Amino acid sequence: ISPVPPYSREQPIFTTRAHVFQIDPSTKKNWVPASKQAVTVSYFYDSTRNSYRIISVDGAKVIINSTITPNMTFTKTSQKFGQWADSRANTVFGLGFPSEQQLTKFAEKFQEVKEAAKLARDRSQEKIETSSNHSQESGRETPSSTQASSVNGTDDEKASHSGPAEAHLKSENDKLKIALAQSSSNVKKWETELQSLRESNARLSTALQESAASIEHWKKQFSACKEENDQLKGKIEELEEQCNEINKEKERNAQLSRRLQELETELQDKELELEELRKQGEIIPELMSECESVSEQLQAAEKKNKDLEEKVRTLRTEVEESKHRQTNLKTELKNFLDVLDGKIDELHDFRQGLSKLGVDN
Numbered sequence: 384i385s386p387v388p389p390y391s392r393e394q395p396i397f398t399t400r401a402h403v404f405q406i407d408p409s410t411k412k413n414w415v416p417a418s419k420q421a422v423t424v425s426y427f428y429d430s431t432r433n434s435y436r437i438i439s440v441d442g443a444k445v446i447i448n449s450t451i452t453p454n455m456t457f458t459k460t461s462q463k464f465g466q467w468a469d470s471r472a473n474t475v476f477g478l479g480f481p482s483e484q485q486l487t488k489f490a491e492k493f494q495e496v497k498e499a500a501k502l503a504r505d506r507s508q509e510k511i512e513t514s515s516n517h518s519q520e521s522g523r524e525t526p527s528s529t530q531a532s533s534v535n536g537t538d539d540e541k542a543s544h545s546g547p548a549e550a551h552l553k554s555e556n557d558k559l560k561i562a563l564a565q566s567s568s569n570v571k572k573w574e575t576e577l578q579s580l581r582e583s584n585a586r587l588s589t590a591l592q593e594s595a596a597s598i599e600h601w602k603k604q605f606s607a608c609k610e611e612n613d614q615l616k617g618k619i620e621e622l623e624e625q626c627n628e629i630n631k632e633k634e635r636n637a638q639l640s641r642r643l644q645e646l647e648t649e650l651q652d653k654e655l656e657l658e659e660l661r662k663q664g665e666i667i668p669e670l671m672s673e674c675e676s677v678s679e680q681l682q683a684a685e686k687k688n689k690d691l692e693e694k695v696r697t698l699r700t701e702v703e704e705s706k707h708r709q710t711n712l713k714t715e716l717k718n719f720l721d722v723l724d725g726k727i728d729e730l731h732d733f734r735q736g737l738s739k740l741g742v743d744n
Contacts, residue, residue, distance in 0.1 A: 393436070397426040397492045399485055403439055403446050404477035414477055417446040424478065424489075426451075426496055433503045435496045437476075447476060453501035457493040465490060601737055608730055615723055622716055629712050636705045643698050650691055653684055 400421045404414040424439040424447065439447035449469045457467045465486055466477040480486040660677050 393427040393429045395425045396428050396496075397489075399424055399480070399489055401481075401485070401489070402479035403441070404479065405446075406475040406477070408474070417441070421481070422446070426492060433507070435500050448472070449476060451493070451496050451500050453497060453504060455493075455497060457490050457497075459486060459490060462486070467493070598740070601740065604733065605737065608733060611726070612730065615726060618719070619723070622719060625712060626716070629709060632705055632709065636702060636709075639698055639702055639705075643695060643702075646691055646695060646698075650688065650695075653688060657681060657684055 401424050402421050403417040403424070405417050407413040407415050418439075418441045422439055422441045424437065427436045427438055428434075429436070435451040437447055437449045437451065438445070449467075449472060455467055455469070457465055459465045460477075462483045463480045463486055464477060465480075466475055468475045478486075478489065480489065660681065663677075
């Protein structure tokens with residue numbers, strides 16, 4: 384439902400988008416929102432009436448229908464807000480723009496339209512004055528012509544006085560023909576625009592259906608990503624358990640390292656003891672009888688030393704294997720965390736795309 388008839392001669396000359404407000408009729412101070420969101424606000428020019436209007440429609444509701452007059456003034460009250468008073472509508476309209484640049488363009492266009500309306504009014508007054516003067520001159524000439532015709536009463540004189548009237552009627556007829564031709568062309572043009580609007584509506588309907596299908600597709604993708612996220616959480620829990628096992632393994636390795644140091648210390652002590660026994664065997668020849676027992680002890684100590692060395696090698700091998708397993712586990716954990724970070728980034732991008740898609744819709 385538009386305030387502009389479909390076959391009118393009004394044409395949009397400037398269009399922008401803004402939030403529309405009207406002054407509260409009771410307080411005349413507070414602003415009342417006329418639209419829930421930013422709507423299209425357009426300047427229209429009526430070539431028939433030679434007038435300008437500001438029109439805005441929110442759905443099926445006309446929220447601005449203001450005819451511009453030379454006495455109107457558009458006032459900027461802030462960087463993004465402007466207003467003007469319409470005495471015919473008995474209200475004050477306010478517009479909130481997204482940027483100061485759009486407000487400036489709208490204000491400049493308002494001034495241009497105001498000047499054009501003033502010029503149109505001046506021309507209209509000149510035409511009225513010219514027509515009035517012409518009618519007065521015709522009124523003054525009519526009695527003389529009537530008197531002449533009544534005196535002479537010839538057919539030739541009657542024909543001579545009826546000539547200007549016929550020329551005037553012919554001129555008016557030509558003007559009507561031109562206006563009719565313009566009206567026919569405007570009708571065809573508006574029919575074409577109506578057809579284009581229908582086609583645009585059909586395209587929008589198709590796009591809406593595609594958007595709905597895309598939303599369903601993204602919902603499925605979101606469900607799949609949610610399941611994958613749950614699986615990743617389970618994998619994280621498993622890795623945390625493995626990390627706990629790694630920590631326990633570290634504690635065991637530390638215990639083995641301490642035990643290894645103790646065995647090395649004990650081995651050094653045994654070596655010192657063995658060295659002392661050797662010195663005693665060299666210094667005291669009288670203890671030859673005891674040398675056999677010392678030799679036996681020495682052999683036992685050497686055997687024990689070999690056993691200890693074997694244990695040391697075994698413990699060192701176990702430590703190296705433990706370190707190797709720990710390194711492999713760290714590498715696997717790092718790779719998994721890298722994959723997990725990538726999946727989380729993809730999920731974050733997907734959520735942002737989904738949010739943007741919801742806002743656009």
